[in-house]
Each structure stands twice: as structure tokens, then as C-alpha cells.
Amino acid sequence: MGRLNGKIAVVTGAADGIGHAIAEAMAREGAHVFASDIADAKGEAFAAGLRSQGLAADYVHCDVAVEADIRNLIETAVKKGGRLDVLVNNAAISIGGMPVYEMTDEQWHRLIAVNLTSVFRGCKFALPHMIGQKSGSIINLASAQGHIGLDGWTAYAGAKGAIHSMTRQMAVEFGPHNVRVNSISPGTIATPMNDQVIAELGEHIARAWVKMHPLGRIGRPSEIAEAAVYLASDAAGFTTGTDLRVDGGLTAAPRFVPDLV
Ligand SMILES: NC(=O)c1ccc[n+]([C@@H]2O[C@H](COP(=O)([O-])OP(=O)(O)OC[C@H]3O[C@@H](n4cnc5c(N)ncnc54)[C@H](O)[C@@H]3O)[C@@H](O)[C@H]2O)c1
Numbered sequence: 001m002g003r004l005n006g007k008i009a010v011v012t013g014a015a016d017g018i019g020h021a022i023a024e025a026m027a028r029e030g031a032h033v034f035a036s037d038i039a040d041a042k043g044e045a046f047a048a049g050l051r052s053q054g055l056a057a058d059y060v061h062c063d064v065a066v067e068a069d070i071r072n073l074i075e076t077a078v079k080k081g082g083r084l085d086v087l088v089n090n091a092a093i094s095i096g097g098m099p100v101y102e103m104t105d106e107q108w109h110r111l112i113a114v115n116l117t118s119v120f121r122g123c124k125f126a127l128p129h130m131i132g133q134k135s136g137s138i139i140n141l142a143s144a145q146g147h148i149g150l151d152g153w154t155a156y157a158g159a160k161g162a163i164h165s166m167t168r169q170m171a172v173e174f175g176p177h178n179v180r181v182n183s184i185s186p187g188t189i190a191t192p193m194n195d196q197v198i199a200e201l202g203e204h205i206a207r208a209w210v211k212m213h214p215l216g217r218i219g220r221p222s223e224i225a226e227a228a229v230y231l232a233s234d235a236a237g238f239t240t241g242t243d244l245r246v247d248g249g250l251t252a253a254p255r256f257v258p259d260l261v
Contacts, residue, residue, distance in 0.1 A: 002029035003030070003229060003233040003234075004026055004029040004031035004085075004086070004232055004233055005029070005031075006030065006031075007086055008031070008034070008077055008078075008085050008086070009023075009026045009085060009087075009088065010033075010034045010036065010084065010086065011033060011090055012036050012037070012062060012064050012088065012090050012122065013036075013064070014033075014035035014037055014090065015035070015038075015043040016042065017221060018141065018186065018191055018224045019090040021224065021225040022228045022229075023050075023057070023088075024046075025228070025229050026229060027050045027055040028055065029229055031085075031086065031232070032058075033047075033050070033057045034057075034076065034081070035057060035059050035060070036061065036091075037091070040059075043061075044059045058077075058080065060072070060076050064122070065113040065118065070121040074122070074126050075125075084133075085130075085135065085136060086136070086139070087136070087137075087138045087139070088139045089140045090141045091114065091118060092118075093114045094156060095110065095111045096152050096154075097153070099151075100154040103154070111156060115156065116163065119166065120166070123166075123170060126138065127179065130174075130177070130179045134178045135178045136178075137179075137232050138167075139183070139231050140182070140184075141183070141184055141186070143185055144245065145160050146163065147251045148250070148251050164185075164243055167181050167182060167241065171242075180231075180239065180240035181240060182242050182243070184224060184228060184231070184243070185243050185246070185251070186219060187213055187245075188209040188212070188250070189218060189221055190219070191221055194206075194209075213248035213249060214248060214249030214250070216248075218248070219246065
């Protein structure tokens with residue numbers, strides 16, 4: 001018996017990285033997963049792979065920076081699944097590694113559209129369904145960087161900090177409808193997003209990441225997926241408005257790493 005048997009779950013940015021791991025874990029736990037992304041070939045192959053293992057999965061194209069795409073994603077899941085139990089607002093991009101005064105307005109607006117406005121829109125379209133059925137779990141992917149500072153990531157951290165406070169706000173507002181809203185703040189996780197950061201900033205950054213985490217390593221996408229499955233499940237029925245830090249201790253003991261550069 002899976003922990004998410006019979007639940008209808010939507011995951012954004014599910015073709016790769018953390019979203020991929022979350023969608024797969026949720027499907028293995030019995031959910032019917034609507035995986036979405038802009039990487040359509042990868043996403044289609046992913047959903048087909050899950051179906052070939054007897055799991056319930058569909059792929060829906062959704063650019064989270066496009067309002068109509070998010071509306072379509074939610075409506076498709078509700079139409080096919082008959083309800084909506086779980087929304088994972090996961091998709092995001094990393095634009096940073098530069099002082100804020102070097103960031104262009106265009107970069108700022110792009111980052112906010114993909115990383116923050118997407119969360120607003122996902123919730124906006126999902127909430128009426130969840131309120132109507134008097135249950136639901138929204139899981140927003142935030143970041144350790146919403147809690148602590150790191151050179152060069154002002155805009156990214158700003159969006160993640162906003163996700164923390166929007167999560168608390170919605171938990172309070174929609175708790176009376178039995179809709180739970182939580183966030184997960186990962187530490188550094190081995191995903192294509194971080195491969196890109198290493199490619200842009202250099203290998204030394206990967207060594208620094210390991211040192212910054214008290215557990216002495218970076219995390220695996222499956223470790224974030226495990227937290228998401230918990231928050232989506234009935235086992236977390238009394239958990240709302242929380243930010244679950246899955247960060248190897250990063251934010252418990254921010255470390256000064258003198259040989260960072
Ligand atoms: N990797 C980390 O160390 C880390 C740490 C903290 C928080 N996070 C957060 O976890 C989430 C997932 O990060 P990740 O590392 O797996 O990222 P990733 O870049 O490895 O994967 C992101 C996925 O989102 C998709 N995507 C990108 N732009 C999109 C768009 N406009 N619309 C829809 N999909 C889009 C990509 O195609 C990809 O499949 C993000 O919210 C990220 O901010 C990641």
C-alpha cells in the first residue's frame with residue numbers, strides 16, 4: 001500500500017533534477033502524477049517510462065512563466081484525475097553568482113517570473129479545487145538561501161524568502177478549508193541546476209559546497225523527494241505552514257570557509 005494511493009499530484013519542472021525525483025517517488029507511492037516541464041521530449045519519455053512500470057503518470061507541457069500553461073496544467077489534471085490532491089511548485093532557474101548591481105532588469109524579471117510568479121499562479125489555479133473538495137497539499141520548493149546569505153544570489157534568495165512567507169500566509173488563510181501549504185528548503189543538491197553553476201563559476205564552488213554542509217556532502221534529489229512524499233501524505237495531516245529544511249545542516253551551522261576562493 002503506497003503512502004499516496006489514489007492521490008492526484010501535479011509537479012512542475014519534473015523532467016529533471018529534484019522535480020523528476022519527486023514525481024517518480026510520488027508515482028511509486030501510488031499517486032497519479034501529472035509531470036510537467038518545458039523539456040517536452042525528456043518529460044514525455046519520463047512519464048512513458050513510469051507508465052511502462054505500471055505506474056500512473058501523464059506528461060503535460062507547462063512553462064511556469066506562462067499563466068495559460070499553468071492554468072492548462074491544473075485543469076488537465078483535474079479533468080483527467082477528477083480532483084487535485086497535491087501541487088508541487090518546483091520549477092525554477094538559477095540566475096546569480098554576480099553582485100546585485102550587475103544584474104540586469106531583464107534577468108531580475110525572468111527570475112521572478114519563473115521562480116516566484118509561478119508559485120502564485122500554481123496556487124491561484126489549484127486552490128479553488130482544493131477548497132472545493134476540502135483537502136489538499138501544496139508544496140513549494142524554496143531554498144536554504146531563503147534563510148541564509150551567500151554572495152551573489154540576492155534575487156534568487158529574495159524569491160525563495162518570498163516563497164517562505166507566502167507559504168505561511170496561505171497555510172493560515174486556507175487551513176480552515178483543510179488545505180495544507182508547506183515549503184521545503186533544500187541545501188545543495190546534485191542536480192543539473194548545480195552542474196550549470198559549477199560550469200559558470202568553476203570547480204572550486206563544488207568543493208566549497210561540500211565543506212559548507214555539516215554532514216560533509218551535498219544532497220541527493222531522492223532525499224528531497226522523500227520529504228515531499230511525507231508532506232503530500234496523510235501522515236502530515238497536521239503539518240501546515242512549515243518550512244522543512246532538508247539541507248545537511250547547512251542553515252543550522254552556516255560555516256565560514258576561508259579557502260573558498
Ligand atoms: N539543486 C539545488 O541545490 C537546490 C537547492 C535549493 C533549492 N532548489 C530548488 O529546487 C527546485 C528544483 O531545482 P533543481 O536543482 O532540480 O533544478 P534543475 O535545473 O536541475 O531542474 C529544473 C527543471 O525545471 C525545468 N524548468 C526550467 N525552467 C522552466 C520553466 N520556465 N517552466 C517549467 N519548467 C522549467 C527544467 O527543464 C528542469 O527539468 C527549484 O525550485 C530550486 O530553486 C534546488
